[in-house]
Amino acid sequence: MTYLPKPYVITAVEVFTSDVKLFKVKCAMDPQPGQFIEVSVPGVGECPLASCSFDGKYVDILVRNAGNVTTALFDLKKKDALFIRGPYGKGFPLAQLKKKNLIMIAGGTGIAPVTSLIEYVEKHRREFKEVFIYFGFRDEAHVLLSDRIEKWKKKFHVHVGLSNDVLTHKYERGYVQEIMEKHKPKVEHTVALLCGPETMMGGVTLELNRLGLTDNKICWSMERRMECGFGSCGRCQIQDLYVCKDGPIFRYDVIKPRLENEQSSEGVKK
């Protein structure tokens, strides 16, 4: 195992909102959908980010400016270099998804790993049955990858919900679980794949359970602090599971008791 990152050139930067940018990087990497890469800026640090989409020549990285490294990334322009190592993690359980209906739900920048899966499904359309996609954003100004969403609307059942925008006409109003409940996706022979803040995924999972989907058919994409990426630094542990090497995609029935255990000791006394 190595910590050595390689430099790659940024070929385009797309600005979505005040705090989200998409970097197109020339990089001959072929990750699995759902795997993550360690992106770094020399002298500042590393951060684990989902590989949003890739075609063997380019990797797209969707970045929200939230910490030290992402702030430094935001200063980078076209033709600048950034450092990448990886890919790490297991990615989506593609073998278990074949010949099934898929429900994909993402909130905010959680759209990044889901994008990689949607593009995989596009390439191998015959291997999957019906695909239902639900995205949740704050308001119209915060919608990410809107041109791709329009493109996907022609191929899949795509619905976008805005939680904090009462005036929108272009998209639907409400939280993503409400949008999903309204459109009633198929739940027989179905697997649901979630990515977003944990509270959002919790709400969506409750709604999915109500629709009839059991916990073992729901996958969560988890976020934790990761330093090494291969199960050495111990930073991303959720009890005995390492998010970096056992995940970041977990079946909900696997991760649920562990999250509940850790949650049980919170709020007792800080």
Place this chain on the structure above:
Amino acid sequence: MQKVLSKAQFPSFIEGLLKSYEVYGPVKDKNTKFQKIGSSKELYLDTVTEIPAKNIFLPEHEVIVEFKGGKASERQGDTKKRVIFGLRTCDLNALQILDKVMFDPLYLTKRKNTVTIGLFCEHPDEFCFCNSMELVNYYDLFFYPQKNEYYISVGSAKGLALVKGLPTAKKEVKIPHPLNTKVLEEKNIEKSYRNKIWEADAEKCLSCSACTVDCPTCNCFDIKDQLEMNLKDGKRSRCHMSCQLKSFTRVAGGKSYRDARLSRFKHFVYHKLVYYHKHQGRYMCVGCGRCLRVCPTKIDWVKTINLLDSMETIKKKGGKKKE
């Protein structure tokens, strides 16, 4: 196979090692720790050291990657030949445990070029509970002191090369377990995660992280970057980090996933006894007692687990706890 070395010859044995190796051994300074030595007189062999031997392989701060002129290069490990003398059974097992979780070239080359020499623990103190932790024999050489001589067990070819010239023992001596007064009665504590008993310990905890600093198997680390003065080049290094600190799990945006002291304290204990066991089939704790010895508020989680055990049996029987 066992070799014999008389105690009178011991200093010259160490001097012999010093000629071709960098020798580390337990030394008494302000505290007791493993340090590079210049002669056998510096050795302090009475008790278990306060600072574990992990610091030789995992220094507090070590550069792993360098950035220069837009290119990155990885530091390769130190290939100096080393001998560590005076490791107790707990220290030796701790190294074996670390080998399963450290994969970077810096650590691996250092480990490969090191010969470990164990020493029987004659004076375990009231905090030691190594006999409860199912330790194994893992050494290149192991010294067992008798009245006038050391009986040296040979564990590997690397070790044998150092004692080739010594006479072979006529009758082999069986090495006993060190004497322990402390016992950890139950190690399968997975089901007791939500037991209220942990709250009393967490209440006392200051989150000072001394237990993880002194633990010989705590390897969790941080990767930090340093910027050079030209604002382009830099160094990336691996630094010690502790699960007892809030910033351990803090992600971008400020959320910390183990915010309560209780869950951080339990993570330490459960990592040692449950989580590591699930992946590797053995306990991460070696029973050296360093965490108990160093704790400023005298938290004794071994005692807590023993209490837990009796509490649960009382619960099962449906009786009340007797005074």
